[in-house]
Amino acid sequence: MHVSRHPLVFIPLAMAGEAHAPVAAMVGTDRKNPCLLVVAQPRNRDQRFEFAHKLARILMEETLRYAEWRFPKRGAGGGAMQCADAPQIWVPNRAGVEFVRMLGRSTRFRKTTGPWKVPANVPRMGKWLTFYADRTQYAGSSLLVPATAALSQHWATGQSVEEDEHLGAILAWIEPGDGLTGVEAADLVEDPVKHPPAGPSTDPSFDNNILAPLIRRYHEIAHNPSARDHVQSQIESELHKQLIGTWHRMWRAIDLLDDLDPGDHVEERWEDDLGAFTRTADWIATSPGAQRKRDLAVEAARRLHDLERHHARYEAQRAFDDPLVMAEARMLGEAFVGIVTAAQPDRRFDGRKLPRIIVETADPVRLSRGETGLRSPARPRQKAEITDLAEVDGRFQIELELSEGMGNRREPAPGTVPSVGEKVCYSMFSDDFRRAPVLPRIEHTPWTHGGPPTPYIPTDEDAQEEWE
Template sequence: MSVDVYLGLSAIDSRRAVPRATKCHVHLAAKPFVVVGYHLPGDPGAPIGLLCGTRRERPSTIVVGEPREAKLRLARLANFAMDLNGYAAQFMQTPTTSRRALHTHRPANGPQLVVANQATAQWLCDVMGRRLRYLRPDGDRPVHPGLPVAGAHLSFFAGQRVPGSSLVLPLTEILAQHWVTGQLPSLDANLASQLAWITDPGAVAEAEDALPAGPVPDPEWETREFSDAIKAYHQLVDAHPTRADQPMTGTIHDALRPSWDACWQALDLLHSLPPADRARDRWTQDVYQWSRHAERVRSGQAYFRKRPKQLQVFRYLTRLERLTADLSREMALDDPLIMAGHVAAGEALSGEVVTLDLSGRRPSLQVRPHLPFPRPVGTDLFWHLPRSTSPSGPAWPIVRLTTIGVTPEGLITLDVTAGAVRRDRHDRLPQPGQQVVFSPFGPRDYHPDTLPAELPWTHAEDDDE
């Protein structure tokens, strides 16, 4: 039985979510930009309303009295664009520098977009970003100059929705990384019920009936309250145009405010966990990516392809594979509860050091395992030490060991093959009586990009098709 299955059964038995992790594996900005919103069903490009901002008590309410009117939508979205651009402007002066320099100086300033779920992230970043970034403030149909800038920022966030990045936080996915509920994974997309499982199991049934956190509204709410708000808008738009949006503003605020509060409650839960050590390194990479985007925006060269080239797709898929593997590795190394899953699966060795022999050509030790370790002789395992404080030393010292046999008493014998073979590094080795976990996760691979500059004709697209 896998650890995830065991945790799910435990949650069902206790009627309460159980922790999947003991640390927070995402970076939490001190001042995130939170967005919840609805769009017309069947038309993602027609937003109904948004609640957004950085102030928990006073969100900005953006409404479109008649979402089917494109001109009116753009006029109202200009208010959202000004809020988003104003937030991003605080971080636009982040200097563009090398990754090495960023790791040395540890910058903490970068924007963070927080949304309720993956569907909202896809709609806001991908769809709305693409809709807005191609608009022009001049020409036959000029728009507010802030709209294409906001579209560029949203498109950047869309491209950074990759494993390990904290630039965009879809909260239902982040909570699922840290807690296991007793409901189906598809139901974890409901932020209200997911929070109820974690904080108030008695309110799960009520939370399941709550309005969705977006981006598609509830059909009953749309038929009942949203339709009445549109009728009120048409009745007021001619006689009292300054008051025409008031009915829709109240309707949208009442519908989205519970989701807004739920987003902040979810952030509070994540803040209650101690931060994972390597989350800071991943945030450094996020800040580096943002600095490059900020430089392109400042120079007026924030361009995005409507359709990526095949070579770009291949490189993007390679990047996703690498980031997925890196995130799995780093979460396990940072979190003993996640590492326990690898121990239970027989991928990592957990046990007590019985003997340490430093007399041979290479140090060797014997470990009494806590659980069966079925891997064959010759398996490489790694002992990760705390972050090095020496400027000249490695950030995370690693000792590599190789299994060489099993004694009749069940002790596993390992030889040290790298990282602590020299006598001046024997202090890195665990001592007899010490509890250890040797993992299958070695140093991160930094393979150069082997893809060609241009695709060969066997892989190129046929222009005639």
């Protein structure tokens, strides 16, 4: 995965029992100087809007700086410009992604006029947060990164998937320290008093014993500004204690991932993210509207195709980049590694270059004769078809016919056909471009899918918050 040189860390906290009601957030790009935002009374609408406004100022300053930094897009004619980089937002866990999604929905529909008007940067932030949350559904995207998911993708622990969502625990497995085992280190950090959870929900004991009494006291003395300010400083101090440990762990997680060598296709996937970021920046700058709560039928079909295409490509690229990922396919018999024992690099048929090679492997091959579309990580643009397959003394002799990816000359370009003695790998993974299906225009949506949609006009209910 791509790791930004200047990541933006966002650690939200929500009240336990109040779904997605923000109580605090620690955010920033400077690991030594985090910014703490606090809602002293989470049920107060004005304070929630003030929280959103302060958060929007931070996020929008970062986002707009990248949105305005453009350069000519590689391989595109007509002077097309693309953002040179984009903010990479890190949250502690997958629940943090859901918080971003809900915060985006509750702010992108807010009005800048009327009795509950908000500053213009609040709905703009909501549009961006919605984009970032939606982008996590695209396999291989690195714009919004849950730290626990990123770590568990690169390290294996002895925990369950649910336990790996505890940021402190998964880091303890990776770096137990002090002569401890991973089990022992993880057990120590699961104490919510000494090591507060990474949110977004606060620990119930902290809520009941510390936060709730302070909030109640803050409410009772609302008529006394000096006493109220004193209680607010206490609330901020206690919430800072809850968040600062996670803040340091987030940066440690980023450092661990940044120390790893990136896969060969990481840059290509980040280019896709930059393209999506650029298109969204242009749309937000020119459109007064916000993303719909639900996709239209045509939009949903197009989105489903894109998600499937990204998933298939991501699975193939991971397998091509990482032998351990390919090993799983080999165990299932959907890929094999072997030695080339014979080769006909100059073979032609009907005027086409169709070399043949024979590969001997001990892998448990479950592919069959006539299987087409096999690819090799070393030559991903070349297709291979199994023309013969035989098992001799527990080893498979596989004859492959090769096509494409050999240059434009009559004879194959040097190195494009595996030579005798070369170790090769072939699998059914493919990261080929998939052509989008032909879909009707939105105004021509058939009656089976609801017919042509009516113009979308956001209502006050669209911005309704779940905790209201």
